[in-house]
């Protein structure tokens with residue numbers, strides 16, 4: 552059972568959802584890292600139009616394992632394997648619409664099962680600890696399951712989530728039609744929130760915001776944007792204009808930047824802060840660049856986990872409160888982020 556608001560929650564409850572969750576987690580929350588990256592580390596071949604969503608068909612056990620890896624590393628929010636899983640994409644593989652919808656639901660079920668396993672272990676561990684130490688300090692962390700929605704560009708599987716250049720024929724209406732059914736299915740899947748990830752442009756943010764209102768999507772969500780220059784969204788649209796669209800939507804409870812090099816994040820946070828006071832979720836990639844043709848990441852500089860983690864304090868100072876990693880980050884990254892933030896928290900309480 553999740554700790555989400557569930558259907559029929561009031562707008563007031565929704566608007567404070569993420570603020571309350573972050574408070575409950577101790578003033579910051581940790582998101583998981585690269586789902587696809589960790590699947591690959593376990594041997595999955597994701598060279599496929601469905602990319603990480605391929606595992607929903609071929610290796611659901613691995614998906615559960617990856618969620619558990621991230622929970623064990625300290626994540627408070629895990630994102631489902633539905634990023635590049637679309638009903639259209641499943642149909643192209645020969646599945647029926649109903650089967651495609653079933654695979655989307657399954658992505659959330661797998662994440663919920665991982666959370667249940669994690670909770671069970673925590674209960675057992677803390678009971679063992681309590682009986683031996685008379686201390687309840689190892690009680691379980693709060694965990695949300697976020698249903699991932701990748702952009703239209705992700706579905707195109709040509710890397711256009713990093714360009715946002717969809718062509719003149721792609722309108723807000725067309726994007727709404729593209730995303731409609733998946734958003735409805737995921738909103739009713741048992742997820743606590745929807746994560747609209749790696750959004751490269753303004754029209755897609757507009758499409759999400761309108762869809763949420765029109766379809767009465769009644770679970771909270773976040774919209775996070777990609778950037779390739781640290782100033783604008785990936786398409787070149789102003790990040791402030793993109794964030795302002797997300798800010799106007801009541802169901803959107805956090806705004807973010809993901810799958811963007813760490814070195815670009817601080818300036819983007821400052822820009823978003825000019826137009827929104829909603830919680831900010833930051834989960835950059837490793838700093839490498841994605842080559843859509845070979846489906847490989849190309850190393851652009853020598854960033855390693857430790858370098859990534861050294862930025863986190865600056866992002867917190869700039870006003871973000873939810874931190875994690877995206878592509879090419881691993882449970883080690885998430886473990887290091889968790890450690891750093893909890894050390895910061897205990898030093899606050901000790902001074």
Ligand SMILES: C[S+](C)CC[C@H](N)C(=O)O
Nearest residue numbers: 602705708709710841843
């Ligand atoms: C976030 S990107 C690395 C996902 C994969 C991309 N949409 C592709 O299919 O090439």
Ligand SMILES: N[C@@H](CCS)C(=O)O
Nearest residue numbers: 586587603634749810
């Ligand atoms: N969370 C996604 C990637 C977003 S860019 C995944 O790893 O499947």
Ligand SMILES: [Zn+2]
Nearest residue numbers: 810836877878
């Ligand atoms: Zn990513």
